[in-house]
Amino acid sequence: xxxxxxxxxxxxxxxxxxxxxxxxxxxxxxxxxxxxxxxxxxxxxxxxxxxxxxxxxxxxxxxxxxxxxxxxxxxxxxxxxxxxxxxxxxxxxxxxxxxxxxxxxxxxxxxxxxxxxxx
Amino acid sequence: xxxxxxxxxxxxxxxxxxxxxxxxxxxxxxxxxxxxxxxxxxxxxxxxxxxxxxxxxxxxxxxxxxxxxxxxxxxxxxxxxxxxxxxxxxxxxxxxxxxxxxxxxxxxxxxxxxxxxxxxxxxxxxxxxxxxxxxxxxxxxxxxxxxxxxxxxxxxxxxxxxxxxxxxxxxxxxxxxxxxxxxxxxxxxxxxxxxxxxxxxxxxxxxxxxxxxxxxxxxxxxxxxxxxxxxxxxxxxxxxxxxxxxxxxxxxxxxxxxxxxxxxxxxxxxxxxxxxxxxxxxxxxxxxxxxxxxxxxxxxxxxxxxxxxxxxxxxxxxxxxxxxxxxxxxx
Numbered sequence: 001x002x003x004x005x006x007x008x009x010x011x012x013x014x015x016x017x018x019x020x021x022x023x024x025x026x027x028x029x030x031x032x033x034x035x036x037x038x039x040x041x042x043x044x045x046x047x048x049x050x051x052x053x054x055x056x057x058x059x060x061x062x063x064x065x066x067x068x069x070x071x072x073x074x075x076x077x078x079x080x081x082x083x084x085x086x087x088x089x090x091x092x093x094x095x096x097x098x099x100x101x102x103x104x105x106x107x108x109x110x111x112x113x114x115x116x117x118x119x
Numbered sequence: 120x121x122x123x124x125x126x127x128x129x130x131x132x133x134x135x136x137x138x139x140x141x142x143x144x145x146x147x148x149x150x151x152x153x154x155x156x157x158x159x160x161x162x163x164x165x166x167x168x169x170x171x172x173x174x175x176x177x178x179x180x181x182x183x184x185x186x187x188x189x190x191x192x193x194x195x196x197x198x199x200x201x202x203x204x205x206x207x208x209x210x211x212x213x214x215x216x217x218x219x220x221x222x223x224x225x226x227x228x229x230x231x232x233x234x235x236x237x238x239x240x241x242x243x244x245x246x247x248x249x250x251x252x253x254x255x256x257x258x259x260x261x262x263x264x265x266x267x268x269x270x271x272x273x274x275x276x277x278x279x280x281x282x283x284x285x286x287x288x289x290x291x292x293x294x295x296x297x298x299x300x301x302x303x304x305x306x307x308x309x310x311x312x313x314x315x316x317x318x319x320x321x322x323x324x325x326x327x328x329x330x331x332x333x334x335x336x337x338x339x340x341x342x343x344x345x346x347x348x349x350x351x352x353x354x355x356x357x358x359x360x361x362x363x364x365x366x367x368x369x370x371x372x373x374x375x376x377x378x379x380x381x382x383x384x385x386x387x388x389x390x391x392x393x394x395x396x397x398x399x400x401x402x403x404x405x406x407x408x409x410x411x412x413x414x415x416x417x418x419x420x421x422x423x424x425x426x427x428x429x430x431x432x433x434x435x436x437x438x439x440x441x442x443x444x445x446x447x448x449x450x
């Protein structure tokens with residue numbers, strides 16, 4: 001899979017790494033059970049800090065897309081269906097658009113809650 | 120170089136069939152000679168033949184006459200058929216020619232001692248009186264080499280090897296300043312199985328027959344295991360192959376040594392003579408299967424290949440970084 005980071009972007013590098021993985025799961029190029037590169041190796045490959053990679057991996061773990069195991073590294077979970085990853089991507093787009101409009105986090109959550117209540 | 124003028128109709132030679140017969144011929148000749156010799160000597164052969172000899176030339180192994188003949192013919196048949204099938208496979212020169220030479224070396228080297236055994240037993244007073252002096256071995260090998268050279272000449276030059284079409288050397292849409300890294304693992308189940316069997320065999324051998332031989336097998340198995348699952352990484356630094364079992368790179372090719380990257384189909388057996396980490400004249404690489412692979416043309420003129428899925432992306436990324444490097448933008 002291809003990892004892409006743009007140091008010039010406003011999006012934190014860790015989030016960009018997470019987005020790369022999410023995109024790869026969404027388009028099916030990374031499947032459940034596959035191992036992601038070790039954080040140290042990926043950091044050296046992209047020329048970023050190890051902690052940046054770990055932040056990105058931590059984010060994917062929170063989303064349930066990967067599991068972090070000692071000794072085994074980061075493994076894409078069985079629950080990481082392409083649909084779930086695409087949903088995560090959609091959420092990222094929503095947040096980016098809302099921030100462009102100058103909305104605060106509170107306001108973004110309120111928009112989502114309104115949508116849920118309306119449905 | 121001798122320029123041979125050919126008429127257009129014979130310009131496309133089909134070397135496969137003649138080569139097959141050419142490789143089978145020495146085995147046929149040896150089989151016929153051995154059969155004829157057995158037929159003429161059968162009346163004088165004892166029931167028990169001396170068929171194996173120690174370094175002092177005295178017999179230390181025996182078998183029945185028909186059993187010995189059948190064993191010899193079976194070996195000749197298997198090798199003859201095997202080699203004539205093998206020479207039909209497409210191969211980079213001079214492998215095909217070498218195979219024919221191998222056939223011409225092997226057949227007499229197997230057949231001549233068998234003939235000596237038959238003649239020796241037919242002429243001796245009893246099986247224990249048969250002698251096969253050690254210098255005969257040297258004579259057999261020298262004769263075999265001469266026959267092999269004859270085979271080499273008979274085979275003639277290999278048909279011109281058409282190297283695979285160079286693959287597409289794409290580029291990635293990577294705006295200036297954006298960094299990217301590509302990584303993927305490639306594994307071979309047969310190699311993993313081979314590693315497991317070799318290590319297991321080494322442990323058993325070590326326990327039964329002493330640790331010296333066992334350690335050699337275990338070491339060989341570990342070497343295979345290191346190559347059976349590898350993470351391939353292409354990034355701003357170049358290409359890195361890292362075994363799944365070790366945190367240390369197996370091979371690293373810095374970007375400075377790469378002239379161009381491309382992706383194409385690679386035939387492991389035909390182009391590199393097999394699977395695993397292969398080295399041949401003009402190239403080397405890790406071939407865990409045939410099929411899609413990344414091909415690096417190095418600045419030294421050699422090529423480095425690794426069969427891996429999605430290799431077009433890896434090639435495009437490396438080319439993009441090479442372009443950046445040439446335009447002085449750096450990684």
